[in-house]
Amino acid sequence: MAFGYDPYIYLAYQQFHLDPAKECKNPDSYQSHDPGHHKRDGFGGTLWRYIQNTTTYNPETGSKQTVTPSWAFHKAHLTRWMTDFDINGLRLDSVNNIGNWDFVRSYKEKAWELFNARYPDADPSERAAKFLVIGEELSMPFDMVSQGYLNALWNEDWQARLRAVIIGESAKGDNFEDTVRKMVNCKLAGGFSDGAQAINYITSHDVEGYRKERLYNFLQNNHVVNMEQRAKLAFALFLTAVGVPMIFAGEEFLDQMDIDTPDVADGQAYDKQHDPVNYSRKDEDWRSRIYKYVANLVKFRKTCPALGVDDTSFIHVDTLKDAKIMAWTRGGVSEGQAPVVVVANFTDYDTPGSVYEVANWPDQDRDDWREVTQNRVVPKAWVGREPLMQWEAKVYTYGSVL
Numbered sequence: 001m002a003f004g005y006d007p008y009i010y011l012a013y014q015q016f017h018l019d020p021a022k023e024c025k026n027p028d029s030y031q032s033h034d035p036g037h038h039k040r041d042g043f044g045g046t047l048w049r050y051i052q053n054t055t056t057y058n059p060e061t062g063s064k065q066t067v068t069p070s071w072a073f074h075k076a077h078l079t080r081w082m083t084d085f086d087i088n089g090l091r092l093d094s095v096n097n098i099g100n101w102d103f104v105r106s107y108k109e110k111a112w113e114l115f116n117a118r119y120p121d122a123d124p125s126e127r128a129a130k131f132l133v134i135g136e137e138l139s140m141p142f143d144m145v146s147q148g149y150l151n152a153l154w155n156e157d158w159q160a161r162l163r164a165v166i167i168g169e170s171a172k173g174d175n176f177e178d179t180v181r182k183m184v185n186c187k188l189a190g191g192f193s194d195g196a197q198a199i200n201y202i203t204s205h206d207v208e209g210y211r212k213e214r215l216y217n218f219l220q221n222n223h224v225v226n227m228e229q230r231a232k233l234a235f236a237l238f239l240t241a242v243g244v245p246m247i248f249a250g251e252e253f254l255d256q257m258d259i260d261t262p263d264v265a266d267g268q269a270y271d272k273q274h275d276p277v278n279y280s281r282k283d284e285d286w287r288s289r290i291y292k293y294v295a296n297l298v299k300f301r302k303t304c305p306a307l308g309v310d311d312t313s314f315i316h317v318d319t320l321k322d323a324k325i326m327a328w329t330r331g332g333v334s335e336g337q338a339p340v341v342v343v344a345n346f347t348d349y350d351t352p353g354s355v356y357e358v359a360n361w362p363d364q365d366r367d368d369w370r371e372v373t374q375n376r377v378v379p380k381a382w383v384g385r386e387p388l389m390q391w392e393a394k395v396y397t398y399g400s401v402l
Helices: 069-084 101-118 124-128 156-165 176-184 215-221 227-238 279-283 285-303
Strands: 046-048 054-058 063-067 090-093 133-136 152-154 198-200 312-317 325-330 340-345 369-371 393-398
Touching: 046 069, 054 069, 063 069, 069 101, 090 101, 101 133, 156 176, 156 198, 156 227, 176 312, 176 325, 215 227, 227 285, 227 340, 227 393, 279 285
Parallel strands: 090 133, 133 152, 152 198
Antiparallel strands: 054 063, 312 325, 325 340, 340 393, 369 393
């Protein structure tokens, strides 16, 4: 959305494009969150011009009008995608580099207008839950969500917290306990007021830089031996956390980078993902177990009402283990939902003995508790008392879900 490659460079450059180096006094040359300081970055493309009206052909109406050409150009594409291909959501890349938030809001409103027109007889509340216009900007400009320019943002900080806790570290200036709390419920970190505003991910296509590589390579670079156990822990946390989960293709069976760029010197820095997913790896025994584990949790996430709301309560923090064994519940108790209980061990040691007591377990006297990751019934006598292996998360609920 910020830039294009060769579309109107030779035909109508001044109408559609700009070069910030040649227009230093033009506010359109600067990033929208930092006017007058940081120029927009075309990342090898040519920046769209968003603040200039011109009398020209409007592809939306088919007539000559006074328009901002780039606005009309993008909205014409949007209309084509929405009406002819029935797309069900939008992700706008590098939204700060668009340089004009009024355009972003107008684009989002046009998308919703087209989506609502597609389902005129649908219940408005159900229709509203089926569509999102999402911004990708790693500086996370929360004003774009709070002020209604976008519906949601990529939650870059979530990735940092998740990757830290699965190797026993803290992140973002917090201690370990607070890192886990903010990873479980992103609203505690500030900025997001609703889980539907936050797009969480373990990995994205931006696999270059510190702790951004594919999960396999991240674990390898941090000398993790039992990758299967640590990957399962990551996905258990990911698919039970507040926020919208986004899975980067291949992570569900721990694919790895095959093609490194020439400037990789120490195994830590990678280019953006450019080699294809190696799906043959899914058939490897240990990777197939990860895949089945993730598929089971995805199904649970899609069908469990407690994971569709933001309610979170931390019920157990083992201070004797430096807060590295924790338990929390997800779900709206006031709404009568069966809760989800997650118990996680972020240490190198199994819990000692055959019993590990978790305090404040809800509805502990019920006889229909199940452990989700293994699809097994938990005997009543063992509810809230099961041991944990090192780097393990168990996920519990009761009732008919799954």
